[in-house]
Amino acid sequence: MVVLGTGGTIAGIAQTPADNVHYSAAQIGVQQLLDAVPALAGESLEAEQVAQLDSKDMDYDVWLKLAQRIEFHLRRDDVAGVVVTHGTDTLEETAYFLQRVLAPRKPVVFTAAMRPANAMLRDGPQNLFDAVGVARIDCAQGVVAVLAGAVHGALDVRKVHSYRVDAFGSGDAGVLGRIEEGHLRRLRDWPSGTPIGLDRLGLDVTAWPLVEIITGHAGVGGALVQAAIGQGVRGLIVAGPGNGSVHHKLEAALRFAQQRGLLIWRCTRCADGPVFDEPGVPFASAGSLTPVQARIEMLLTLLTAPD
Ligand code: ASP
16 A cells, blocks of 8 residues: 655644644655554555645645556555545545546545644544555545545545534535444445546646636625636636526626636535526536536646647
């Protein structure tokens, strides 16, 4: 089994063990994280540091490097699965991207922590232990996230709380399973699908199209849409209230942007629920995707569109 480190709070250090908020993420290496879990001693685990960052700063070059290393290791006959340690802030984005691009037939198990590695009551070691356990399951496949005793599919996982240790949910779909005393009680199927393939994305991330998210709210106007057009943005996700509704002033700006060739999809800013097409509204619904998932989906759509 291979464990790839990318940083995050799981690798963070606080000034004092009682302080769960003021800490620096991404301070200790992935091998050290494994060494701190005595229950994993004696397991055959290969550690590799792919990146070392606070996931708020996640970028496309790290996504690509991670995808390449995962693909490399999963091709090995002696590797049953890969575990990835990551920050909680953007875990759902990296996991979504990798599931859509690689749709791996072996398990790729993300894990993270809400508290730093030296916190009094740290959650990282248990999460890492559980993640290794899930990556060892024979029939497991696809990208999942293991946190606070729950397994989430990559296409559903989202951070739903800014502070609680149990900070992740899977929206309307519900969790894929629960880990109880080292055993997985599986409730749903493993993630599956047809991989888009890394080779179709283009390795020069500076050439990837700009896709941004705009939130609808009381009093919203077209200023951000105008700015996006000026900056060469190729697509916009509108996170509107309720059924992805669009304020009439924002709608006017978006219609203008659409005429200029920008792709525009509607999502909801509600925590859960789908968005349905609305008669007379010319912007497609992104279905049940959250705004950040829809943004990745649009990015992939633009990257793989025929010229
Ligand atoms: N800012 C941190 C990160 O995403 C938060 C965490 O890991 O919990 O890297």
